[in-house]
Amino acid sequence: MFAYYFDLGLRSLKRNPALTALMVMAIGVGVAASMITYSVFRAVSGNPIPDKSAQLFIPQIDGWGPQQNRDGEPADALNYIDAMALMRARRATRQTFLYGLSMSVLPGGNQSLPVAVNGYAVYGDFFPMFEVPFLYGSSWSAAEDDGHAAVVVLSEELNQKLFGGTNSVGREITLDGHDYRVAGVARHWDPKPRFFALFNGSGFQDPTDFYLPFTRALDVQVNPNGNSCRGHLSFSGWNDWLQSNCVWVTPWVELDSASDVAGYRHFLEGYAADQQRAGRFAWAPNVRLRNVTQWLDYQKIVPTESRISLIVSLGFFAICLINTIGLLLAKFLRRAGEIGVRRALGASRREIYEQYLIEAATVGLAGGVFGLLLTAVGISGVSLLFSPEIARLAHLDLSLVGLTLTVAVLATVAAAFYPAWRAAQVQPAWQLKAN
Amino acid sequence: MSMQIKPILAALRQHKAGTVLIALQIALTLAIVCNALFIIQQRLAHLSEPTGIDEANLLVIANQWAGHRSSQEVGAQIQADLAALRQLPSVRDASPSDGYPLSGGNWDNFVMRTPEQLKPTTDASVYMGDEHMLDTLGVKLIAGRNFNASEIMRMASRQVVIPPVVIVTKALADHLYPDGSALGKPIYSMSTTPSTIIGIVERLQRQNVSNWSKPYAYESLLWPIREDTDGLFYIVRSKPGQLADAMREVPKALYAQSRMRVFDPKIGGSFAQIRQRAYDSDRGIAILMGIISVVLLAITAAGIVGLTSFWVGQRRKQIGVRRALGATRSDILHYFLTENLLISVGGVLTGTVLAIGINLWMVTRFEMARLSMDYVGTGVILLLLLGQCAVLGPALRASHVSPVEATRSA
Numbered sequence: 001m002f003a004y005y006f007d008l009g010l011r012s013l014k015r016n017p018a019l020t021a022l023m024v025m026a027i028g029v030g031v032a033a034s035m036i037t038y039s040v041f042r043a044v045s046g047n048p049i050p051d052k053s054a055q056l057f058i059p060q061i062d063g064w065g066p067q068q069n070r071d072g073e074p075a076d077a078l079n080y081i082d083a084m085a086l087m088r089a090r091r092a093t094r095q096t097f098l099y100g101l102s103m104s105v106l107p108g109g110n111q112s113l114p115v116a117v118n119g120y121a122v123y124g125d126f127f128p129m130f131e132v133p134f135l136y137g138s139s140w141s142a143a144e145d146d147g148h149a150a151v152v153v154l155s156e157e158l159n160q161k162l163f164g165g166t167n168s169v170g171r172e173i174t175l176d177g178h179d180y181r182v183a184g185v186a187r188h189w190d191p192k193p194r195f196f197a198l199f200n201g202s203g204f205q206d207p208t209d210f211y212l213p214f215t216r217a218l219d220v221q222v223n224p225n226g227n228s229c230r231g232h233l234s235f236s237g238w239n240d241w242l243q244s245n246c247v248w249v250t251p252w253v254e255l256d257s258a259s260d261v262a263g264y265r266h267f268l269e270g271y272a273a274d275q276q277r278a279g280r281f282a283w284a285p286n287v288r289l290r291n292v293t294q295w296l297d298y299q300k301i302v303p304t305e306s307r308i309s310l311i312v313s314l315g316f317f318a319i320c321l322i323n324t325i326g327l328l329l330a331k332f333l334r335r336a337g338e339i340g341v342r343r344a345l346g347a348s349r350r351e352i353y354e355q356y357l358i359e360a361a362t363v364g365l366a367g368g369v370f371g372l373l374l375t376a377v378g379i380s381g382v383s384l385l386f387s388p389e390i391a392r393l394a395h396l397d398l399s400l401v402g403l404t405l406t407v408a409v410l411a412t413v414a415a416a417f418y419p420a421w422r423a424a425q426v427q428p429a430w431q432l433k434a435n
Numbered sequence: 436m437s438m439q440i441k442p443i444l445a446a447l448r449q450h451k452a453g454t455v456l457i458a459l460q461i462a463l464t465l466a467i468v469c470n471a472l473f474i475i476q477q478r479l480a481h482l483s484e485p486t487g488i489d490e491a492n493l494l495v496i497a498n499q500w501a502g503h504r505s506s507q508e509v510g511a512q513i514q515a516d517l518a519a520l521r522q523l524p525s526v527r528d529a530s531p532s533d534g535y536p537l538s539g540g541n542w543d544n545f546v547m548r549t550p551e552q553l554k555p556t557t558d559a560s561v562y563m564g565d566e567h568m569l570d571t572l573g574v575k576l577i578a579g580r581n582f583n584a585s586e587i588m589r590m591a592s593r594q595v596v597i598p599p600v601v602i603v604t605k606a607l608a609d610h611l612y613p614d615g616s617a618l619g620k621p622i623y624s625m626s627t628t629p630s631t632i633i634g635i636v637e638r639l640q641r642q643n644v645s646n647w648s649k650p651y652a653y654e655s656l657l658w659p660i661r662e663d664t665d666g667l668f669y670i671v672r673s674k675p676g677q678l679a680d681a682m683r684e685v686p687k688a689l690y691a692q693s694r695m696r697v698f699d700p701k702i703g704g705s706f707a708q709i710r711q712r713a714y715d716s717d718r719g720i721a722i723l724m725g726i727i728s729v730v731l732l733a734i735t736a737a738g739i740v741g742l743t744s745f746w747v748g749q750r751r752k753q754i755g756v757r758r759a760l761g762a763t764r765s766d767i768l769h770y771f772l773t774e775n776l777l778i779s780v781g782g783v784l785t786g787t788v789l790a791i792g793i794n795l796w797m798v799t800r801f802e803m804a805r806l807s808m809d810y811v812g813t814g815v816i817l818l819l820l821l822g823q824c825a826v827l828g829p830a831l832r833a834s835h836v837s838p839v840e841a842t843r844s845a
Contacts, residue, residue: 022738104499104500113690114694114695176501221592236593236594236595238592305716305719308720309723312471312724316730316731319464319467323734323735326456327742329452329745330745334748384719384722385719387716390716418452
């Protein structure tokens with residue numbers, strides 16, 4: 001029966017071409033607008049590290065106080081003093097402290113023009129903590145952290161640029177005039193959003209080129225990409241600046257159980273209380289310990305534009321569906337006479353209902369196919385609507401194709417509930433008499 | 436016409452579902468279109484804010500030093516670079532800088548009126564340049580004087596330098612000294628050392644124009660400092676109409692001075708490119724809202740045409756009877772126009788409430804501004820006209836139904 005009704009549905013599409021075209025277009029543009037904006041939203045709101053997002057935490061300590069912090073919240077990064085205190089305490093399974101840096105490298109030796117590269121100064125724990133996959137070699141050891149070793153982990157892309165993609169472990173590169181030995185090459189790894197380095201970054205920047213030991217980067221005084229300070233500033237050099245209230249270090253700790261989390265929170269509060277007692281902080285402990293999803297949420301990482309456009313598109317789709325309800329009603333009731341005849345010949349209400357729902361599903365499918373075309377066109381033009389670093393994240397994959405078709409069919413069938421019910425209510429006797 | 440309202444209402448009761456659907460569609464369309472138009476207006480207003488600089492002739496080079504150099508070496512290199520740039524035939528002037536309007540990145544400092552204040556008075560975008568900065572940017576000095584060469588200080592990495600003199604924008608001057616007495620007065624910028632205001636410029640946009648920056652719009656200060664650190668921006672003003680030449684000559688001239696540098700292609704460029712990048716998400720959302728509004732109005736109109744056509748088809752016989760009983764074509768036409776008007780009025784009333792509701796929700800959720808009633812008014816008129824236009828076709832067809840229809844079948 002399904003095949004027969006489906007066939008009837010296809011035939012009926014041809015019967016009122018204008019009305020049908022209108023419905024197919026409405027469903028098509030509605031679903032396409034929703035899918036285009038959803039493809040962007042999905043990319044920016046995704047969990048960048050799903051299997052560990054509940055174990056990775058970013059501690060925050062208020063080093064500015066109620067008069068200078070923003071809305072009572074501790075700063076988004078730590079100053080050097082607090083970062084080093086947490087580092088030495090080692091209260092987590094794993095921990096890393098990091099900051100972003102911009103440097104330059106000579107890709108073809110001394111004769112070539114330098115190119116800009118961007119990376120992070122991190123601790124060796126960074127790689128296992130964030131599950132960075134390795135193509136060659138490995139991360140550096142804790143001993144190398146402590147020894148301020150001049151080593152570097154390259155990204156697959158930079159390794160391609162500098163060494164033609166060969167195993168470069170053990171070779172040397174020069175970054176801003178200092179030499180580093182390649183300890184490993186990371187396989188392509190670029191979580192979006194880049195949850196671990198949101199201080200001074202949108203979360204959607206260009207992929208990272210390299211990672212240096214934090215301890216070494218400080219030795220050669222590599223400036224961070226940004227810092228934020230409060231109050232009266234008076235530093236006059238690197239070491240002076242390290243002791244200031246300027247924040248620029250992003251800390252991350254890995255905590256495996258709820259009791260570990262509670263323990264770490266307790267430790268943070270104790271640390272802040274100690275600082276208050278020592279007179280360094282003139283305020284009560286004000287600390288936070290957020291995991292990855294809480295952190296992304298707090299940082300409002302999803303651009304407002306993406307949210308607004310998704311909401312407006314869904315509203316748009318809703319109107320398209322209301323439009324479809326009206327048009328289906330017109331299309332179905334126009335055939336009241338035909339329904340009357342079928343009912344008189346013994347068709348049950350249920351059969352009429354089914355027939356018209358299936359007919360609606362064929363309309364929905366046609367709308368979905370049209371919507372899919374529009375979605376493909378829209379996604380290729382999405383750079384007109386969003387900034388390049390966001391737009392490049394949107395892509396049409398199999399799951400989006402499936403979602404587009406499913407949403408179109410289900411939404412149209414839902415829209416057809418009432419019109420089909422009305423069709424099933426047609427009184428056969430009245431129709432036969434009237435015609 | 437008023438006499439017709441009662442029978443129309445009676446007839447609508449026979450088509451409750453269709454009536455409700457059209458009214459609902461009009462209501463939702465109004466709600467979305469009003470808010471979309473409002474968002475478009477807000478974004479367009481934001482992206483057409485002037486910067487106060489000579490945008491047509493400006494270009495910015497993001498220069499990062501490669502290799503390792505001492506602060507002295509960097510200082511000497513910058514001197515040589517600037518001398519070379521200022522000699523180029525297409526260049527009017529050039530200045531070193533820590534930033535430029537709309538750069539998105541930001542160097543901003545809290546600013547206080549008194550040294551002991553902890554809570555800042557305001558926040559200023561900080562521009563550091565030399566005595567060529569004002570002429571290079573093309574900003575208008577409206578009071579006081581420019582820096583002279585002897586006032587330019589040098590700042591090494593991680594060093595706080597507070598110059599004794601500062602030039603501020605009028606917006607910053609007015610915020611700090613609302614009585615207009617700013618010239619000659621001190622400001623304290625994250626320091627207990629004062630800087631005396633020696634000049635006021637008419638307008639200079641901040642480096643960052645995102646939402647958090649809005650309360651401090653156009654509040655900028657200029658310090659006579661040259662940064663001898665990891666990198667800097669060269670702002671170059673070409674002679675009128677010679678920007679293209681300058682864009683070719685400048686990188687060549689700089690590489691001729693030294694090749695141990697990197698120009699970041701993603702930042703800087705001509706100011707037209709900078710402006711384009713700075714507002715791409717504003718432009719994008721305005722385009723999206725525009726497309727959605729147009730398509731939405733088209734779909735709503737098409738929906739009205741579809742349903743009214745169906746009603747006309749259903750009622751051919753009744754129309755025939757009315758015509759046979761003496762109703763003129765214009766009576767029939769008016770009947771359908773009035774019917775649509777009644778439904779539309781119901782729709783726009785609901786839609787107005789919805790539009791305001793959606794806006795209030797966005798105000799709390801997305802820090803949007805309050806919807807101006809002009810947009811609701813425009814939307815209401817737009818949708819009433821749209822309804823009347825959409826219904827015109829089917830109504831005309833109805834008015835052409837012949838009285839003979841009354842006698843057909845049954």
